[in-house]
Amino acid sequence: MKRLFAPLARARTWSETLHLLLDLPLGIAWFTIVVTGLSLGAGLVVLALIGLVVLVATVFAGRLIGIVERARARALLGIEVPPPLPAESRHEQGNWRRIKAMLLDAPGWKGLGYGVIMLPLGIMNFTIVVTLWSIALAGTSYPLWGWATPQNNWYGHPVHGWIKTGWISGAFVVGVLVLIAVPHVVRGLAAVDRGLIKGLLGGSPAAELRQRVESLTVSRDASVDIAESERRRIERDLHDGVQAQLVTLAMDLGMARQKLAAGHDADPAVLALVERAHDDSKRAVSELRNLVRGIHPAVLTDRGLDAAVSALAARSPIPVEVNISLATRPPATLESAAYFVIAEALTNAAKHSGASLIRVDARVVDGRLRVEVSDDGCGGADAEHGGGLAGLAGRLAAVEGRLRVASPIGGPTAVLAELPLPPSTAWPPPAARTS
């Protein structure tokens, strides 16, 4: 018995009822907004600007409907519906594209659709709920006031006496049955509302994922670019600041040394000290130069991959054949990734391969910058477990490049890197970016 009536005592039943009752006024309101907005907007399109403004405002109202309805669902239906993603129009460039994006805003249109559906649904929900609650309340309370009805009439036959008692009992039973049924009906109707709100006014996980991937790609590219320009800045600062100071210091020490050596009364111990200081400062200058080159070679920025790799080749203890044929310069981040692949592969080959010749090859194949460093050495290079080649794979991944290393024991070794180039618009000819 208690179980049958328990749903009546649940707050949810009452809040859901309230929700269903509110469906009607809100449905009327939404329907009015949608129909007025769309017909007014469409009608005024001939007055281009006003019509567009009304349409954009109407589509935006679709989002507002979503905001109100999600709040209502949170308060009365107890569900948390994630909002759709913010409008994409703010990422668009140019007024027309922005207006177009605003007009095609899917969440806005879904909100409008919801507004239209809400009117018939609201009428139905309101009617059903009011009717059922009326029957339930009227039926269950009938015994209290049924006797007082002055004239009971059933198809022309007067109702009185035991028939009246039976009539009152029957109405009471119907009232109780309906009272038991009402919470379930309310729950069923509320479930439909929930489904509609989730389906039409909630964010879609797929769209959310897509947008997230896009924004991650953008932010990743930005951080790669920032890292790259930071490296260039550090290189420039070291050259212009510390290196200039060190060179001046070494020069002054060189002059002091010269003077001490030329004079005849110099203390040999002092001369030896100055000589050592001079040599140390020169060594510091050349070490700084190597360090700076490891951070970012200036020749790469100024003269591109071919020149920078030629400089690498000149320092290689193993002869290197360089064959770089690029019609235009790739973007700085790709150029630098390619450079460090080649630098690492050359270092590796020099250390471990025992090769007699290394070939460096770089060209564009199918929209990709393809860099290959091969040698005729003993093989056995490992890109999987730590070491420089594994570090390269990470560096390449940041620009969506791939690294393949073929290095069977006994050789030969081929290190192949492929870096996707951005579409040609993002790839200006060298003249546009020499500075």
Add this chain to the structure above:
Amino acid sequence: MRIVIVEDSVLLREGIARLLGEFGHEIVGQLVDAGTLVTTVVDLRPDLIVLDVRLPPTFTDEGIRAAVQVRAAAPTQPILVLSQYVEERYATELLASDSQGIGYLLKERVADVADFVDACERVAAGGTVLDPEVVAQLLARRRRGPFDDLTPREREVLGLMAEGRSNVGIARHLVVSDGAVEKHISSIFSKLGLATSDTEHRRVLAVLQFLQHG
């Protein structure tokens, strides 16, 4: 010697001026960029320009371009270019027309004061001075052609010639006798097909061939 210095770093510019002054040279001009270099050269006719490659406004290769302009206006103007790093193309661009009175050194070579002043004097006298690293880079890259026939020792000697060293200088550097160096050099000349005429001229030809085609 009357020298013009073009260098944007105050520290280095004044350091180089001090150094060259110390060795009895007169600094007639100090410029922070190459904008007015050509007019300065025409006005002052210096014996030597010491020129940084990286200069304002873009800090890339203004110095090289300025050097080429100066040589177009004053073809025999000796220029010593200082670079942060070695770039053989800078060298070949500089040497494209005439290698006389051209020098290309890493900036840090100024620390070897005597060698640096010596290089300045050689360039001012119409000689060619290339940084050993430029030469190494050229040697590493140029592998085909008549230079394949050179022995490693001969390549080394040719590299030292490209740096602008005399036979005696080469002999001292390699710790061999002057005679041995002469033997290497005549072998280089014959392998490169340079007829026996004026020795100085053949030296320049060999170095040029080495730089441009090697």
